[in-house]
Amino acid sequence: MMMTAQEKxxxxxxxxAYSALFVxxxxxxxxxxxxxxxxxxxxxxxxDEEGKQDLPVADAPSVAPHVRSREL
Amino acid sequence: MKKLVKADGWYWLLLPLMVGxxxxxxxxSPDDRILGASQRIFYFHMGAAAVVLLAFSITAVASVxxxxxxxxxxxxxxxxxxxxxxxxxxxxxxxxxxWGRAAWGIWWTWDPRLTSTLILWVLFAGYLLLRDSSDNxxxxxxxxxxxxxxxxxxxxxxxxxxxxxxxxxxxxxxxHGVNMAPHMVDAMLVSIVAFIGLFVTWMxxxxxxxxxxxxxxxxxxxxxxxxxx
Numbered sequence: 441m442m443m444t445a446q447e448k449x450x451x452x453x454x455x456x457a458y459s460a461l462f463v464x465x466x467x468x469x470x471x472x473x474x475x476x477x478x479x480x481x482x483x484x485x486x487x488d489e490e491g492k493q494d495l496p497v498a499d500a501p502s503v504a505p506h507v508r509s510r511e512l
Numbered sequence: 513m514k515k516l517v518k519a520d521g522w523y524w525l526l527l528p529l530m531v532g533x534x535x536x537x538x539x540x541s542p543d544d545r546i547l548g549a550s551q552r553i554f555y556f557h558m559g560a561a562a563v564v565l566l567a568f569s570i571t572a573v574a575s576v577x578x579x580x581x582x583x584x585x586x587x588x589x590x591x592x593x594x595x596x597x598x599x600x601x602x603x604x605x606x607x608x609x610x611w612g613r614a615a616w617g618i619w620w621t622w623d624p625r626l627t628s629t630l631i632l633w634v635l636f637a638g639y640l641l642l643r644d645s646s647d648n649x650x651x652x653x654x655x656x657x658x659x660x661x662x663x664x665x666x667x668x669x670x671x672x673x674x675x676x677x678x679x680x681x682x683x684x685x686x687x688h689g690v691n692m693a694p695h696m697v698d699a700m701l702v703s704i705v706a707f708i709g710l711f712v713t714w715m716x717x718x719x720x721x722x723x724x725x726x727x728x729x730x731x732x733x734x735x736x737x738x739x740x741x
Contacts (some may be wrong), residue, residue, distance in 0.1 A: 458534050459531050486731055
């Protein structure tokens, strides 16, 4: 079964269309790679911090108790 | 080279490979004498099938290693590979159905190869459902590893089905080599390599995400423990 010139042209269009789709998909995948790398880095930092210190529990009021209140 | 791997630079080598594979499949490879242009579906079908074999083999090896070591890192590899393998099995089934319609005139038949591939898809879909069923990570990993090994038993059966039983599915790889025209073999091989590259990229992304999920759960549990919840 031989292809006509028109069918060959359709195949070329299909190749271009699929290539364009893959280029778009590769762009998204690259973003995913970057984001997952960033996530992995952040979570490693968080785990390090957790290992080093306790949760930041406030042992004093965040506002000094003797702040003069506004006169009413 | 190390820098290339570290910064995900290797990834950009994959784009020309994939576009090259598409060029070989659509433009460069000759028409089949009987099937004509629809033969080109085969290159996607074969590329996806090669990835299925690779992905489920990785799942099986990682599952055995998890059962031996009880290290959750292996469970992450098994889960990521099974997920991607299931996606590629879907691609194999869809492309096979399209090719079957062109070659045999029917969308589906209960042929040994087609049936064993469908069973494989169902088994690994069950594996993915099982992974969502328990919150205890160690119990989940153990059950999943056992099911993965049971499911993997279907992989060699699937491969050998067309050799053991009467099947209408063509046998491409024989004892005497690949049963195709040389240009078609080249297109098929490049497609397989490009699809494996795609699989590697998805694996990198999925493994990183699963590791992050696991680490977030650990931090959450730590905080809950401290807060006494």
